[in-house]
């Protein structure tokens with residue numbers, strides 16, 4: 001192996017290797033661009049014809065990707081988007097960045113990974129490196145991917161090398177682009193791990209090799225389980241503090257003065273996105289296979305799932321204090337994406353709140369500068385203009401997503417009442433504002 005590793009590393013240094021990235025989404029596209037920026041040829045395999053159409057026109061479809069960087073990557077002709085997996089026969093390394101959603105709300109769905117790996121196995125170049133980046137449960141790489149690759153007679157350590165390296169993209173975080181986020185990589189064996197480390201060192205400042213694919217897989221799930229448990233904790237404490245008539249936001253700010261041993265999390269209307277609500281459930285599912293029921297994950301998941309209903313309950317009591325029946329009220333939601341300053345609606349709690357209000361027969365409108373329309377099978381709304389006149393039409397305005405670009409003074413001056421789930425009006429002791 002040493003000679004192969006030396007040759008592989010030499011080819012990396014000489015930029016002689018070619019890379020395949022399977023899945024050009026919010027993970028694969030930025031990664032592909034980083035490799036191209038370092039002078040490598042990248043075959044971007046994408047099955048979505050819409051995305052390929054965008055790339056053909058040199059247009060961007062991922063808000064986190066810089067338009068100019070994408071255009072220049074494509075104009076070098078080193079980023080080669082394509083639909084046919086056959087092109088991977090030319091790739092020395094193949095990185096899989098396909099979705100790992102849930103099915104029936106709580107079960108891992110690794111069908112996208114399996115489909116991609118099946119096609120990769122038919123087009124694998126000898127002694128190439130395969131790396132899975134899609135977030136998944138511990139054991140996926142060794143128990144599912146490895147057999148899929150070997151079933152056609154290929155042998156790990158001879159015909160290919162296999163690693164897992166969790167994607168750590170933080171949507172909307174300009175401070176930490178791909179190149180600045182330390183990369184974890186674990187191989188089926190040490191040699192595979194060393195190859196993975198050598199590959200990522202081309203584009204990432206710090207690469208940390210762990211002893212196995214399982215450690216690499218669980219590391220990512222640990223990171224996001226840490227988040228869901230702490231978000232669930234602060235949501236529960238927010239409900240508790242409200243009962244006790246204590247300002248939880250002030251308490252979090254005060255606790256944050258502690259220079260060690262504390263990390264602030266903030267209450268919210270629920271937890272959205274493609275990672276936090278889902279990743280811990282992958283770990284929960286796998287642990288149950290070992291007869292281990294994670295109470296923390298279950299409890300945190302239950303609490304955050306309850307938050308949209310909690311928001312509606314609080315809204316009902318706010319209106320009741322104003323002698324307004326929720327059923328007869330007009331509600332405006334400000335911000336509908338799952339977190340501030342990005343366009344992503346995936347599992348956004350604002351959508352759950354809209355659904356609950358609509359089921360109660362309540363007229364709901366929304367304003368979100370990043371989302372002009374909400375078009376779903378059972379929901380068809382247009383973002384209203386944020387004007388004095390419009391604000392005055394509603395019995396209550398709910399701040400669900402705190403985009404930086406919003407005019408919160410205009411809202412404060414013209415709304416009849418405000419339910420602030422994001423602590424925007426922290427310093428304004430204003431009778432019309434109630435906070436989560």
Ligand code: SAJ
Nearest residue numbers: 167168169170231265266267268271272273275276338339
């Ligand atoms: N949220 C709270 N309170 C908090 C933090 C978040 O209610 O204190 C809510 C947000 O409003 C949002 C949801 O949780 O609805 C998720 O927010 P997030 O900040 O965790 O952002 P995500 O979902 O984009 O998570 C990504 C993750 N990145 C990867 O999985 C690679 C996560 O690991 C990052 O830590 C996170 O970004 C980040 O730090 O922003």
